[in-house]
Amino acid sequence: MKQHISTRPDSADGLPVPQRYFAILTVILGLTISVLDGAIANVALPTIAVDLQASAAKSIWIVNAYQIAIVTSLLSLSFIGDMIGYRRVYQYGLVLFTCTSLFCALSTSLEMLTLARVLQGLGGAALMSVNTALIRLIWPQRLLGAGMGINSFVVAVSSAAGPTLAAAVLSVASWKWLFLINIPVGIVALILAVKYLPANPPSAIRPRFDIPSALMNALTFGLLVIALSSFAQGQSWTIVGAELAALLIIGTLFVRRQLTMPVPLLPVDLLRIPVFALSMCTSVCSFTAQMLALVALPFYLQGALGRSEVEAGLLLTPWPLATMVMAPLAGLLIGRIHGGLLGSAGMSIMAVGLFALAMLPASPTDGDIIWRMALCGAGFGLFQSPNNHTIVSSAPPHRSGGASGMLGTARLLGQSAGAALVALLFNLFTTNGSHYCLLLAGGFALTAVVVSGLRATRHVARP
Template sequence: MDKSSPDGLPVPLRYGAVLTIILGIAMAVLDGTIANVALPTIARDLNASPASSIWIVNAYQIAIVISLLTLSFLGDMFGYRRVYQCGLVLFTLTSLLCALSDSLLTLTLARVAQGFGGAALMSVNTALIRLIYPHRSLGRGMGINSFVVAVSSAAGPTIAGAILSVASWQWLFLINVPLGIIALLLAMKFLPPNAARISRPKFDLPSAVMNALTFGLLITALSSFAQGQSTRLVVAEIIALLIIGGVFVRRQLRLPVPLLPVDLLRIPLFSLSIGTSLCSFCAQMLALVSLPFFLQTVLGRSEVETGLLLTPWPLATMVIAPLAGYLIERVHAGLLGAIGMAMMACGLFALALLPGSPSDIDIIWRMALCGAGFGLFQSPNNHTIITAAPQQRSGGASGMLGTARLLGQSTGAALVALMFNMFNTHGTHLSLLLAGTLATVAAIISGLRISQPKAE
């Protein structure tokens, strides 16, 4: 399809393209958490231990982290539309394989392949939004994207519970098949092609291998350290990470168009925005993983009460994220991000300092403050990351955006485990205080962007 204008798609086509992006990214994000609720059931059905069943979740996340930058580079090479369509095909087929799996091994392998499909969708979705929306309305597109990611991240357990109440765990994956087919048909009709380019960047296979090893080792080392595994193993993983990561970065510095976009990190606005993103997602995951333990073990709330008391966070994000997308057209993203992260930090510190027997209202307004702050921050920050990069490097910028989110979330989850292992009864309070500190750091870094010119 060559119906795209130089500055976005006309309105009838734009709606179809946006619906395609919403379906794809919602499925990819949802499948990171949708299986969590069913892990005990899946382990029992497949005769697997509870500990080994965790790989059903980990395999998906690790596959995304190690392949995200490679797939975003391929988007710059061959077109974001093509990578997105291939991702939809792979994700849909592997969702079917997940549902048909009859052992933990086959399900884990299917989840790895599904993770590669999800990574293809995540790697270029924001680059496609840059092609779909005219420049003057790009903030609105980023607001919608942030809204979908926030809802999908928070709604995973709820949707899983609804499906499991009427069907078997296989339907957690089978539901993706009709949705994937619909998204693929929409993608073939509505997604715009990349603008024609004079030269195509060359793909460097050694860089792709070292990228996978570097990020895979980083996640593994973080997890091993947090879970208190043997010091010898952790040290070995860190040494391997430093050696391979060092060679990887040096190689990227020599390439004209690197897989790890170190050239983009030389743009101050881009690098500050990536740093803010890392800190913010780390803070968010620290809070969201520790809060259920805090509410149940410290405050004595039930599982149902905990679920309801956590709901104001994603609800506030859902309301504020689209609004922030409109505000970015009028207010500097650095200022919006600093205010948003300061709000989130206040909410997190307020949660850590809750009285011994708080009322529901005491908890709800603090949760809502955190969610509203994160929603005010996320859309403008994503907008800045994409627009700070040259148009032809939108894939690399989109890949870095996704990588920063996943690394921040993985680090946050590992830090919660570390806090729990080191401080036992005080782990939840310290996790929330650390989350508040990281949100404060994110606010400061975001504030530094105000001196930078707005991305055009």
């Protein structure tokens, strides 16, 4: 009798064991390589610039190309996931990401590598756009919180390991190996994805892909990231103003078009769900706070405190380590404590840590810095898993792709805004810029506390 593993999840119980574990491993592998590639390139930029004979300013496009490709395509790919299935989008993403990793490694010029990074970003966006939607199908409903905790754990580990892994690889091999290591991981993940990932549950709603909406979506979010980048790099106000004007015009037309669509690409229908909208706002605030701190702290540790690059890296490590520990534990609390209260508690802890960092003594010990970093990371870990769970579970099942795409978009927008605000504050305050960045980060964390607390009066609508 022929053995066959079902790829259709039960709507209440997720996938059976052991298929569930292999499906989880598939999502973990894809998420790991896509997050890692966003982190390792930053460390390798000076080496790549020298090898490809490019200026430091131009080499920034190696990072920007990847980021812009993701943010401009994330919602379109999540919408396609709702149409043709999250499994198929994920598989295509793995194929594209793996092939373009080889393209990156074989690049011999900055232009060639930039193009490869754009294509790799599209593959990474396919993986990020549907990963939480797949988690909703893979895990039983009663264990979905634990699944979100593992997802947050993987993101934290990958982000933390990125600089260390890049430094380790560059110490023994060429920068090309930063991309070549993706290939065997991608192949294994693809084999597992073909065999174990679940299909979308049957749905009476068949969304139609609207090409003008996709183009306006790409222009809107692309212009937003480019405008923030231009502002951060000190471009003239004429250029920044023109980009913002184009963003305002195209963005307005885009939103107005979405309001007329039965199933919009930009999920304005989901934003009408109060719990979803509040969770999205909380997510943007939290990632803005995190990026403000994590970009400013290395300058503070090395510039103001005179620590070396290695010492600064080690002193930053307690933040992601605490997130790694707390995220799975927070996942276990989902369903026992209201997500809004968990989110408020987590961001309150993070705010205390940020303000404590801003008030460090003039000559702090390592211990003074470490416990504050750990407090920030623990607070963020306590917040992230319940917030992600609320975003995904508050959307109807057939709109899980849209919810997953919005989750990734909120993260990217918060990170982009945080990086731009660091540049602004460094220009305004030439001597104490890092201090004001930490204070502003604490302010965003407190805003997230308030917005998250508003969710405690709301109930997640069960479709």
